[in-house]
Amino acid sequence: AQSVTxxxxxxxxxxxxxxxxxxxxxxxxxxxxxWYVQYPNQGLQLLLKYLSGSTLVKGINGFExxxxxxxxxxxxxxxxxxxxxxxxxxxAVSDRQGGSEKLVFGKGTKLTVNP
Amino acid sequence: DAEITxxxxxxxxxxxxxxxLACHQTWNHNNMFWYRQDLGHGLRxxxxxxxxxxxxxxxxxxxxxxxxxxxxxxxxTLESAASSQTSVYFCASSPRLALGxxxxxxxxxxxxVT
Numbered sequence: 001a002q003s004v005t006x007x008x009x010x011x012x013x014x015x016x017x018x019x020x021x022x023x024x025x026x027x028x029x030x031x032x033x034x035w036y037v038q039y040p041n042q043g044l045q046l047l048l049k050y051l052s053g054s055t056l057v058k059g060i061n062g063f064e065x066x067x068x069x070x071x072x073x074x075x076x077x078x079x080x081x082x083x084x085x086x087x088x089x090x091x092a093v094s095d096r097q098g099g100s101e102k103l104v105f106g107k108g109t110k111l112t113v114n115p
Numbered sequence: 116d117a118e119i120t121x122x123x124x125x126x127x128x129x130x131x132x133x134x135x136l137a138c139h140q141t142w143n144h145n146n147m148f149w150y151r152q153d154l155g156h157g158l159r160x161x162x163x164x165x166x167x168x169x170x171x172x173x174x175x176x177x178x179x180x181x182x183x184x185x186x187x188x189x190x191x192t193l194e195s196a197a198s199s200q201t202s203v204y205f206c207a208s209s210p211r212l213a214l215g216x217x218x219x220x221x222x223x224x225x226x227x228v229t
Binding site for chain 1: 136146148156157160165205212215217223
């Protein structure tokens, strides 16, 4: 079964600084990868996803992620963060074994952007 | 616009009571999921369904049940609420994940069991 590890539970940064949120997944077989964002007291919404093709994926709000098959990683980056980016970020990988159509989520990284 | 809704948004109940959380989606998605979110655990899958009359257990299904009588709804029932079931519950739906579709999440239900 698939598993996802988000290496940092909390990441504090200053406004306008760059940020990288790290995600590693367990399997090297063909996967779909997702990053979701959860703003306070809201549900999750999709930031970006990787299905195939270019390893650099661009999402909403200036975020991008790079798929690295050899390192089984899918790290999320933003070159300059805003206060409004303060939220919890979840990495997820598809689990498609045996006809299953589920997503396996990491435990989340709480990004706090300070002025 | 199509959407996914959950009700109630907040619920306080007593230990031992039966509680049902509603989830309704208007996208006509076959796949529906229930998760609970707890500090330090992220999102954990409770139950899921790939279509009408289909239900499957997730990783934390003990004490919970679901039924799927139509495409739009997947209610989650706590048979006898326990304090350990105090959590935030999210419902999600998706078209075929095998084709790369993402899951769409509802706004969540905050459940407190006293």
